[in-house]
Amino acid sequence: MSHIADNLQAVHARIERAAQAAQRSPDSIRLLAVSKTFPAEDVRAAFAAGQRAFGENYVQESLAKIEALADLRTQLEWHFIGPLQSNKTRPVAEHFDWVHSVDRLKIAQRLSEQRPDALPPLNVCLQVNVSGEASKSGVAPAEAPALARAIAALPRLRLRGLMSIPEPADDLQAQREPHRLLRALFDALRADGIALDTMSMGMSGDLEAAVLEGATIVRIGTAIFGKRDYSH
Numbered sequence: 001m002s003h004i005a006d007n008l009q010a011v012h013a014r015i016e017r018a019a020q021a022a023q024r025s026p027d028s029i030r031l032l033a034v035s036k037t038f039p040a041e042d043v044r045a046a047f048a049a050g051q052r053a054f055g056e057n058y059v060q061e062s063l064a065k066i067e068a069l070a071d072l073r074t075q076l077e078w079h080f081i082g083p084l085q086s087n088k089t090r091p092v093a094e095h096f097d098w099v100h101s102v103d104r105l106k107i108a109q110r111l112s113e114q115r116p117d118a119l120p121p122l123n124v125c126l127q128v129n130v131s132g133e134a135s136k137s138g139v140a141p142a143e144a145p146a147l148a149r150a151i152a153a154l155p156r157l158r159l160r161g162l163m164s165i166p167e168p169a170d171d172l173q174a175q176r177e178p179h180r181l182l183r184a185l186f187d188a189l190r191a192d193g194i195a196l197d198t199m200s201m202g203m204s205g206d207l208e209a210a211v212l213e214g215a216t217i218v219r220i221g222t223a224i225f226g227k228r229d230y231s232h
């Protein structure tokens with residue numbers, strides 16, 4: 001087995017243990033393999049090991065990778081999870097299945113306008129800033145309900161849920177706090193009648209905390225593909 005297949009197996013085991021501790025079904029948690037900075041061949045290796053959903057952060061890099069893997073396109077699900085500038089929305093609307101990082105109405109409007117009619121609506125999550133001043137991206141929790149309502153009304157998008165990238169913390173209890181905040185917001189929006197089914201939270205370092213607080217998608221890069229090298 002490749003190291004990627006071994007790593008995937010280990011991550012699935014972590015998800016299962018965490019689900020058990022949370023008394024949740026492991027099937028209620030999807031693994032998104034974050035392949036940013038890693039080559040198309042690594043995505044192929046993960047695909048061969050059964051992985052289907054992949055997350056990317058950078059528009060140019062991801063388009064080249066999607067192109068290199070065009071033979072697998074119908075079997076893969078591509079999720080855009082990085083910061084998105086308004087002048088880069090078109091290729092994302094045209095080539096991705098999901099966008100997790102929507103935090104402004106303008107970006108959502110452009111994605112909706114640019115989503116090709118031949119494709120199903122683009123699945124989107126609202127990125128919420130759960131770390132206060134420490135983080136610049138994501139909508140403030142107090143502004144999330146109005147933004148969620150406006151996005152839910154856009155014709156070519158399907159609002160699925162909330163996403164967060166908390167500041168890293170070392171111990172489980174500290175890691176759980178921002179995830180609990182996202183969970184409370186998720187429950188409040190649902191109680192308000194907004195149909196959401198997705199909480200995208202948890203990375204290699206805080207997967208367990210995220211599963212304990214209700215994550216339905218965990219975004220895992222390092223634990224699957226290894227340490228990222230940004231030097232080239």
Ligand SMILES: *Cc1c(COP(=O)(O)O)cnc(C)c1O
Pocket residue numbers: 034036057081082165203204205219220221222223
């Ligand atoms: C890079 C990245 C991840 C994966 O992080 P790891 O710590 O490598 O698992 C998850 N989510 C987002 C938004 C990222 O940018």
